Amino acid sequence: MQLTREVRFALTAEAPHPPVTNSWGGWPASVGLAPFVLLRITVTGEVNARTGYLCNITVIDRAVRDRVIPHVHAAWQANPSGLSCSRLLGEIAGKLETEVPPGVVLSAVELRTTPYLSYRLDLEDAHMVSITQSFEFAAAHRLYCRDMTDAENQATFGKCTNPNGHGHNYTVEVTVAGEPDAGSGVVIEVGELESTVKSRVIDVFDHKHLNDDCTEFAEINPSVENITRVIWNKLEDQFAPARLARVRVYETPKTWAELTS
Numbered sequence: 001m002q003l004t005r006e007v008r009f010a011l012t013a014e015a016p017h018p019p020v021t022n023s024w025g026g027w028p029a030s031v032g033l034a035p036f037v038l039l040r041i042t043v044t045g046e047v048n049a050r051t052g053y054l055c056n057i058t059v060i061d062r063a064v065r066d067r068v069i070p071h072v073h074a075a076w077q078a079n080p081s082g083l084s085c086s087r088l089l090g091e092i093a094g095k096l097e098t099e100v101p102p103g104v105v106l107s108a109v110e111l112r113t114t115p116y117l118s119y120r121l122d123l124e125d126a127h128m129v130s131i132t133q134s135f136e137f138a139a140a141h142r143l144y145c146r147d148m149t150d151a152e153n154q155a156t157f158g159k160c161t162n163p164n165g166h167g168h169n170y171t172v173e174v175t176v177a178g179e180p181d182a183g184s185g186v187v188i189e190v191g192e193l194e195s196t197v198k199s200r201v202i203d204v205f206d207h208k209h210l211n212d213d214c215t216e217f218a219e220i221n222p223s224v225e226n227i228t229r230v231i232w233n234k235l236e237d238q239f240a241p242a243r244l245a246r247v248r249v250y251e252t253p254k255t256w257a258e259l260t261s
């Protein structure tokens with residue numbers, strides 16, 4: 001069984017007075033203009049038969065408030081733009097893994113530094129660190145298979161096969177995983193991840209008609225599944241020594257496809 005607790009907090013100059021709660025908007029609150037981050041702690045183990053709890057979340061909250069937030073704040077103040085989030089995750093894990101109950105292990109720590117960028121340390125996967133960044137592009141497509149009759153296309157794809165196509169705002173989440181560099185603590189520079197995805201994916205598909213403008217879909221139907229495969233192939237060998245770990249493509253907020261390594 002796994003349990004994940006999210007703790008939200010701002011890196012404020014001075015922590016305001018209690019109450020120390022894991023409020024919806026986070027604590028300390030972001031007063032004025034201050035970085036606001038999310039920390040997700042995942043624990044794994046057997047559920048206590050009497051309480052039904054894996055780990056009391058108040059234990060996690062208290063450990064984060066008492067031991068983690070002061071450390072994150074100090075690390076950020078010491079080196080605001082040069083902070084290695086990969087290294088920080090290791091330090092956070094070190095402070096939390098002794099706090100969980102007997103028989104329960106800390107299995108992952110994830111730090112979300114913006115709504116579109118997150119870092120995750122998997123303690124059960126050889127301490128690999130993964131970085132996930134979201135991107136978007138707008139494109140038109142028509143679901144249509146040349147080897148099917150118009151009637152078959154209509155029966156299979158319905159309005160999605162309308163002759164002149166239709167559009168989506170696609171969201172692409174790219175996850176790259178690896179061992180942090182011993183010196184810098186970096187798995188991949190965020191700027192390198194961004195520029196690679198921009199040049200190889202976003203610039204290729206943004207504001208295009210996938211069927212008509214993009215040779216990638218000259219022979220294959222631009223379903224969200226095939227778009228995901230095409231993007232995977234474009235990125236797969238781009239991040240060595242780190243590796244592409246996951247590509248997830250949202251066609252709408254209700255429909256997405258993903259490939260993992």
Ligand code: NI
Pocket residue numbers: 141160166167168
């Ligand atoms: Ni569509």
